[in-house]
Amino acid sequence: MSEDPHIDDESATQPKKRTGGRSARVRAQVLKAALEELVDCGYSGFKMGRVATRAGVHETTVYRRWPTKEQLVTDACMDLADEHLPVPDTGDLETDLRIVLSNIVKLMSSPEGRHLVFLSMSTRTIPEFEEVGPDFWRTRLSIGQQVFDRAVARGAWPANYDKELVFAELLGPLIATYFLLNKEIDEAYIDERILQIMRLAD
Amino acid sequence: MSEDPHIDDESATQPKKRTGGRSARVRAQVLKAALEELVDCGYSGFKMGRVATRAGVHETTVYRRWPTKEQLVTDACMDLADEHLPVPDTGDLETDLRIVLSNIVKLMSSPEGRHLVFLSMSTRTIPEFEEVGPDFWRTRLSIGQQVFDRAVARGAWPANYDKELVFAELLGPLIATYFLLNKEIDEAYIDERILQIMRLAD
Amino acid sequence: MSEDPHIDDESATQPKKRTGGRSARVRAQVLKAALEELVDCGYSGFKMGRVATRAGVHETTVYRRWPTKEQLVTDACMDLADEHLPVPDTGDLETDLRIVLSNIVKLMSSPEGRHLVFLSMSTRTIPEFEEVGPDFWRTRLSIGQQVFDRAVARGAWPANYDKELVFAELLGPLIATYFLLNKEIDEAYIDERILQIMRLAD
Amino acid sequence: MSEDPHIDDESATQPKKRTGGRSARVRAQVLKAALEELVDCGYSGFKMGRVATRAGVHETTVYRRWPTKEQLVTDACMDLADEHLPVPDTGDLETDLRIVLSNIVKLMSSPEGRHLVFLSMSTRTIPEFEEVGPDFWRTRLSIGQQVFDRAVARGAWPANYDKELVFAELLGPLIATYFLLNKEIDEAYIDERILQIMRLAD
DNA sequence: GGATAAGCGAGACGGTACGTCTCGTCTTTTG
């Protein structure tokens, strides 16, 4: 009768309470599975039951922690969002910007990240994700702001520029090229963009 | 307000396909209802049954013409997309661009247009709308191209510029500001963008 | 089949619910399956899904007509209750009573009827069946009343007897023997009961 | 909430289950809560979790002792059944019967007892309570038997009467009146029943 | 009196069933 479908190879090393306790493990598995599901099927094709199966977990277990689809998707995405967040401080504005933009582009280019970024743009169109966008971009904006603030302190950037505006000018074309024109973004394009922005400082 | 779909005042005289025939009227009603539904509930909250009710039509009637949700949404949006498409030719590049961008912004700012534009960006994330984006932007791109081509012919714009790139640079910041930063777009911002682009021509 | 063109009991006069229509067929199948389920598993083991399977019908279809378990059980039982309801009038009180009691015992002895009768006794203990009991016994009581009324008219039964009381005295021992002592009821026992009651008339 | 250590009235004789021990207290609380739950919600509405809450005890604790719902319900009921069991011996059959019947009616009239008696009649319809009925009535039957046996010995009752039959004739009408006709039982009705039975002895 | 065993609280999990909802198909009725 003792059937253990989930071989916990961790329990062999330390059966006691650990960072990788069952709860934490389940959470990680489900979140990972949710991301896969999102990538494979898109949001509208996202099925809770399939996530449970992918995660090797019972469906009720998923609902216990994430009562609705939106919450699971949001949680899975936000978990992802917290990665890739180094705040560059190389002393050179161009280099800093290159790092910031590259990080976003890298995220955006990955299958999961693509959905994350897309969801962050759904604020106006998908009621249930009204807050994902602001949550997501707030952090990015503040990183950009820090970079520019330091540049202003160094005298490498004029103080009177609206930071949000610059952010939109830097990022907008990348977004448009990627999501709208359906073309990939390479380093050269990022450089080109930065170069153009830098001309505003003159 | 009082619209009784059962009053077939024209079907008796001309039951066949006419501009104002029942078929055409039903199509218009459903498409209009679909757009309303999309605006009110978003794509993932879009319900066929509710569209039928809104249109004062039986659900089966909707399915007869648009077998799936995606087709109805696509059809309703594309119907909308065909409006607002004047190709400006004022002889002045800046003015032409201002008109082109204004049209897009105007569309984007309307509740229905917002969804249309958003859908057009879903190419990479919503499998069933893979083709909506290209379909939608192809026309806009060609309009932009024509404007620039004429400017090139007039010597008002360098010939070697990648037209798609310029398109992304013009539109991207608007998209980012609107969908990402969640801020409205005014005429001044459009002007600013155009001014900045024009500096590339120098 | 009928020769008389005026008697079109269902085909023409009632085109809405033809006896052989899909709806009617489904209803009959489900009700039959529900009764089987009740017999096999008892009320607390009664599963909607299993009823659907038994009926060869999708679960949703069951819920469409009977939103809750109680309604389905009630409906299935009441459908059954409407059978076995001849009102005897032989001119002899004893014979009439024998027929009435036999009918109840016959119902009670069948696997489905047992549950029906049991449910009809659940008024005080199963909140959701509060009304099944009264509904069920009202008819039986009135039949008994008619039998006794006719006997009174014939001078074969005193007028001053409480009819409900007599009903309880006739039926009670049968119920007790069957449900409480867990013994079967035969004709002889019924006769004995009637004989005993008749002594009250002397 | 702490136990008074001086009340050890049974600790010497029965150290295993001290009256004031935690175990015994928990058992009593849960059983009491179970009875309340049964009264309030009926068997089919009986929820283990709610019993735990009522008892101020964790759900696991309930399951530890009563692995299934049926066991808890049965246990709670049977606990109750052991009360109200004096065996009358007044020397007068009528009086003895009056006491026996009154006890059953008293039990039946109480909210908890009503369920107990009802369950005892579920032998044929609720598989999991197949044995509750026999268990419950066996004791009552034997008490009745003793009463009649004594009467036979006194020559106050004929020897050839089937005791079970008499039991059914005595109790049946009460059961029918109470559970079926949904009317209360008073002392007068009991007296009337006994009177009628006594006529059989003549 | 300290070790040991038994029981409890807390909380997650697998699993079954419930009842709701939507999608897209199909049949029956009506104009």
Next chain:
DNA sequence: CAAAAGACGAGACGTACCGTCTCGCTTATCC
């Protein structure tokens, strides 16, 4: 004949409850 009306199959959704399990802690019991 085509549209309206309405049921149906399919299946996801989210909730509720049942019964099991593990872990940490507090009692009781025994040496």
